[in-house]
Amino acid sequence: MPKVSPVKTPVREQSPEERIHNFNEVPFGYSPEEAIFEAKRCLQCKKPKCMEGCPVEIDIPGFIGQIAEGNFIEAVRIMKNKNSLPAICGRVCPQEEQCEKYCLLGKMGEPVAIGRLERFIADWEAKQGKIEMPEIAPSTGKKIAIIGSGPAGLTVAGDLIKLGHKVVVFEALHKPGGVLIYGIPEFRLPKAIVGREVDYIKKMGVELVLSYVVGKLKTVDELLEEFDAVFVGTGAGLPWFMFLPGENYNGVYSANEYLTRSNLMKAYLFPEYDTPIIRGKRVAIIGGGNVAMDSARTALRLGAKHSMIIYRRSKVEMPARNEEIEHAEKEGVEFHFLTNPIAYHADKDGWVREMECIRMELGEPDKSGRRRPIPINNSNFRTPVDVVVVAIGNSPNPLIPSTTPGLEMGKRENVVVDEATGKTSKERVWAGGDIATGAATVILAMGAGKVAARSIHEYLQTGKW
Amino acid sequence: MNKILRKVVLAPDIKLFEIETPSIAEKVQPGQFVIIKTHEKGERFPLTVADVNPQNHSITIVFQEVGKSSTYLGTFKEGEEILDVVGPLGKASEIELFGTVVCVGGGIGVAPIYPILKALKAKGNKIISIIGAKNKSLLILEDEIRKASDELYITTDDGSYGKKGFVSNELTRLIKDGIEINHVVAIGPPIMMKVVTDVTRPYKIKTIVSLNSIMVDGTGMCGACRVEIDGKTKFACVDGPEFDGHLVNFDLLMNRLNIYLKEEKTSLENFKNENSNCCKNKNC
Numbered sequence: 001m002p003k004v005s006p007v008k009t010p011v012r013e014q015s016p017e018e019r020i021h022n023f024n025e026v027p028f029g030y031s032p033e034e035a036i037f038e039a040k041r042c043l044q045c046k047k048p049k050c051m052e053g054c055p056v057e058i059d060i061p062g063f064i065g066q067i068a069e070g071n072f073i074e075a076v077r078i079m080k081n082k083n084s085l086p087a088i089c090g091r092v093c094p095q096e097e098q099c100e101k102y103c104l105l106g107k108m109g110e111p112v113a114i115g116r117l118e119r120f121i122a123d124w125e126a127k128q129g130k131i132e133m134p135e136i137a138p139s140t141g142k143k144i145a146i147i148g149s150g151p152a153g154l155t156v157a158g159d160l161i162k163l164g165h166k167v168v169v170f171e172a173l174h175k176p177g178g179v180l181i182y183g184i185p186e187f188r189l190p191k192a193i194v195g196r197e198v199d200y201i202k203k204m205g206v207e208l209v210l211s212y213v214v215g216k217l218k219t220v221d222e223l224l225e226e227f228d229a230v231f232v233g234t235g236a237g238l239p240w241f242m243f244l245p246g247e248n249y250n251g252v253y254s255a256n257e258y259l260t261r262s263n264l265m266k267a268y269l270f271p272e273y274d275t276p277i278i279r280g281k282r283v284a285i286i287g288g289g290n291v292a293m294d295s296a297r298t299a300l301r302l303g304a305k306h307s308m309i310i311y312r313r314s315k316v317e318m319p320a321r322n323e324e325i326e327h328a329e330k331e332g333v334e335f336h337f338l339t340n341p342i343a344y345h346a347d348k349d350g351w352v353r354e355m356e357c358i359r360m361e362l363g364e365p366d367k368s369g370r371r372r373p374i375p376i377n378n379s380n381f382r383t384p385v386d387v388v389v390v391a392i393g394n395s396p397n398p399l400i401p402s403t404t405p406g407l408e409m410g411k412r413e414n415v416v417v418d419e420a421t422g423k424t425s426k427e428r429v430w431a432g433g434d435i436a437t438g439a440a441t442v443i444l445a446m447g448a449g450k451v452a453a454r455s456i457h458e459y460l461q462t463g464k465w
Numbered sequence: 466m467n468k469i470l471r472k473v474v475l476a477p478d479i480k481l482f483e484i485e486t487p488s489i490a491e492k493v494q495p496g497q498f499v500i501i502k503t504h505e506k507g508e509r510f511p512l513t514v515a516d517v518n519p520q521n522h523s524i525t526i527v528f529q530e531v532g533k534s535s536t537y538l539g540t541f542k543e544g545e546e547i548l549d550v551v552g553p554l555g556k557a558s559e560i561e562l563f564g565t566v567v568c569v570g571g572g573i574g575v576a577p578i579y580p581i582l583k584a585l586k587a588k589g590n591k592i593i594s595i596i597g598a599k600n601k602s603l604l605i606l607e608d609e610i611r612k613a614s615d616e617l618y619i620t621t622d623d624g625s626y627g628k629k630g631f632v633s634n635e636l637t638r639l640i641k642d643g644i645e646i647n648h649v650v651a652i653g654p655p656i657m658m659k660v661v662t663d664v665t666r667p668y669k670i671k672t673i674v675s676l677n678s679i680m681v682d683g684t685g686m687c688g689a690c691r692v693e694i695d696g697k698t699k700f701a702c703v704d705g706p707e708f709d710g711h712l713v714n715f716d717l718l719m720n721r722l723n724i725y726l727k728e729e730k731t732s733l734e735n736f737k738n739e740n741s742n743c744c745k746n747k748n749c
Contacts, residue, residue: 172682174502174509211549211551213551213554217489217492217553237684237685239687243697248692248693250723256686256687257681257687257689260681260682261681265508270728272506273508274506274732276728278724349720349723350717397684397685
């Protein structure tokens, strides 16, 4: 057996100089040869640790083994057995904290590039033009309503339709996908891929109702009259602001608005598309998470000369994935650590023109375990800006909780669920994803969807809550 | 879905549509709005619902063609379907027995005030309506408002119909005449609503206004519609669109309505150019 390469097979990607001028995806993905080469690095452990790190329980050595043999169609089948959205997971999962973190190869060198292989196999299938359909169980006559077509809702839909249940997904926006379509930028997750995965769910028989706001049209209680079970996956759709002086000046956006305009409404293609967006030259992004990185990189592509991350702690405390930070750094995003905005200043027409910041230092660790940022007295300074994007987080959307009596809510305005089942305090109602956890990741929402789907199926069979 | 059952040209550039939307028609209440997207590449924009028609399961919207999106909407014909209509969104108006209520509608704002006025009337309030427009040809829904009100006063900026002047002048006159007013609802251009709230403030007459902020999703997700109420940031889409007018920062509202003026102009010019070409080529 040839010696295993200690590093991942590199993936070709657009150069930073080139990609900041377009919204195309950054990595090109593996060729079949590269994928086979990478798959052969897998040790095929008898007790695969990688699977313990996967919230949706994919048979990882199984599908990688098939790739290594060049048996791509079989790899697709294994993958789709557990995961209805592989092209998305292969792109946006934080594999370094999940499957790849546990890979034995990672102890000596780099782990197997599981994420890249997952993406390869999903893209390969799409390129064949023939989509492998799973077996659908005979109809059970049971009906499930799913509220929200984001990663949690789509996962529940995909799992339950296979089991023979009737599934209807209600989506408030005019396009399905939730955060996959409005939040994550095209250059990280092309919208055509989201469309492809949604089509697959539809082909399995899931009914999708768009532009339907549950709570304003039918309430959860009214849905319960028609459906045997309801799953709430409405996400963390309420943007936080800092309530600083001047935060409502023209040019100050929430990250949700900035990204929704660009992604869902395609404002980067204005005036071909009708939705406008302000193309700033000096753009400040407040926050240090993945959404902040997405916003900063979007700003560059919209023509910013300076796209600046303003983060109150230091680099090590940043919640963003390393890969996202590296991409942003390579593209020329400027990082201002230990800096926090305290006010915005405008011109006479109410347009933001300057940001006033204060320097911070790190004190003792806080509840999150990270060192607490403390303002340094008299360290205020001003810097010119023409667009500000506030990316400091989101709360769960209150629309369903406020219209659903009997739904127990947690301290962070989240819906309280039993982690093992996804059950809420209200009979026949399940919830999962950001509405239950607060803002988290796509794959955790999918994992919660899997858990809830299993529990819903069990309930529909036994009738026991 | 979303079929236009009736189209009426109310005034130059002001159109009324009855749109077949059974699920919205069943649930919508006075004061609520819908968000419309006319075509695949179109933008999402809010319109307050102007009436519900149970007999044909439709809602009525009234709009003025100012930018591309509203102009595009105006090109739809009876029988055609609008791509996306989502709603009802926002909170419903507070419909209580106040006593004497003055409903002030300016320009296109006369339309959204109509269902609120009817509901307030049905609740037993005495309704004094004041409606106004720039000139006679732009005055809309006069007959409907007259039928639903106990008294009606009309103003036009140029004096071409009713009294010359602004709706706020008539409101001032009523107050000066010693009429006891318990509640005011004012809907129209921000500057009109601002002036009306200035008129009622010294007399401490509660004055409800409906804010027409720029919106994207309309469900509280984006924050484009931020308004300042009593110094606090609120979202017009979920906390409103109606607020206590005496607490609204109207200057901020007017600034924020100007964010995309330049882009709106570009869009409209492109649209008009494309359309004139289309007409030349197709002789339509």
